[in-house]
Amino acid sequence: DIQLTQSPSSLSASVGDSVTITCRASQSISNYLNWYQLKPGKAPNLLIYAASSLHGGVPSRFSGSGSGTDFTLTISSLRPEDFATYFCQQSFTSPLSFGQGTKVEIK
Amino acid sequence: QVTLKESGPVLVKPTETLTLTCTVSGFSLSNSKMGVSWIRQPPGKALEWLARVFSNDEESYSTYLKTRLTISKDTSKSQVVLTMTDMDPLDTATYYCARTYNYGVGNHGPSNFDYWGQGTLVTVSS
Numbered sequence: 001d002i003q004l005t006q007s008p009s010s011l012s013a014s015v016g017d018s019v020t021i022t023c024r025a026s027q028s029i030s031n032y033l034n035w036y037q038l039k040p041g042k043a044p045n046l047l048i049y050a051a052s053s054l055h056g057g058v059p060s061r062f063s064g065s066g067s068g069t070d071f072t073l074t075i076s077s078l079r080p081e082d083f084a085t086y087f088c089q090q091s092f093t094s095p096l097s098f099g100q101g102t103k104v105e106i107k
Numbered sequence: 108q109v110t111l112k113e114s115g116p117v118l119v120k121p122t123e124t125l126t127l128t129c130t131v132s133g134f135s136l137s138n139s140k141m142g143v144s145w146i147r148q149p150p151g152k153a154l155e156w157l158a159r160v161f162s163n164d165e166e167s168y169s170t171y172l173k174t175r176l177t178i179s180k181d182t183s184k185s186q187v188v189l190t191m192t193d194m195d196p197l198d199t200a201t202y203y204c205a206r207t208y209n210y211g212v213g214n215h216g217p218s219n220f221d222y223w224g225q226g227t228l229v230t231v232s233s
Contacts, residue, residue: 001170032217038154043226044203049210049219087154091218094167096144098154 002026004088006099012107017078021102023071023088032092035064035073038085038101047086048073075104109133111143111204111224118230119194125229129187129204136182137162142207143187144220145178147200155200159207160187194231201226 003026013019023033031051038044046055048064051071061076075082083106088099115127127145134141144159158168158178168176172191180187187204205220 034219036154036220038148043223044154044205044220045223046219046221049221050217055219055221089154089156089220094159094215095169096156096159096218098146098156100153 001095002029002090002093002097004090004097004099006086006088006102008102009100010103010105012105013078014107015078015080018074018076019078019104021073021086021088021104023066023073023099025069025071025090025092028068029090029092031067032090033064033066033071034089034091035062036087036089037082038087044087078104080106109206109222111206111222113202113204113224113227115202115227115229117228118232120233121195121231123194125189125191125194125198127189127191127202127204127227127229129189129224131185131187131204131206134206136180136185136187139163140209142209142218143180144205144207145187145189146203146205146220147198148203148226149197149200152200157191158189196231199229199231201228 005024007022033051035048036044052064063074085103139162142161145157160178175192177190203226204224206222208221209218211217
């Protein structure tokens with residue numbers, strides 16, 4: 001099974017900051033990597049698919065990059081509604097898997 | 108408008124079997140680009156993918172839970188059902204169903220979870 005390791009597990013930032021979250025796969029997964037945002041009590045949201053493609057309706061301050069085993073999610077100019085937990089997920093092979101999550105908190 | 112809604116018991120006893128239903132609207136379970144997955148999140152922990160069913164009824168499961176899980180769909184009712192046997196308190200979690208969109212070619216190409224239900228919290232306790 002493919003393991004995804006996210007870092008950091010949590011971070012504190014201020015409104016307007018730029019933050020980067022990393023996701024590393026235990027083997028090459030090409031660009032079959034997606035990113036999701038979770039907020040308590042709400043349905044998760046797809047942000048990025050295929051490592052760098054922005055899902056419809058997602059603000060352009062979210063961006064993704066990477067290929068192979070190393071991937072990043074960047075949120076430029078954090079807004080109050082961006083404080084949430086973010087997960088990466090691979091669809092290269094079944095069983096599908098998620099990273100352990102990164103909680104973005106207000107400093 | 109695409110929606111998914113989970114339903115099922117909020118409380119189950121250890122050793123019992125959990126049955127969850129996902130009712131979808133806004134798309135057809137016979138669409139070859141789309142499947143439905145079940146995903147869970149224990150309190151304070153990570154998301155865990157459980158199972159997926161494709162439009163042709165092909166199923167796939169978590170390696171660690173496959174002996175306890177069964178996923179099936181009823182296209183005419185727009186429903187996907189997940190059963191999990193031998194429930195344990197460690198199975199306490201919010202259970203989500205999500206549309207699995209195959210943006211590549213075929214069932215085993217790249218996919219994403221583009222729409223999710225709100226989730227249902229299932230507690231396992233005697």
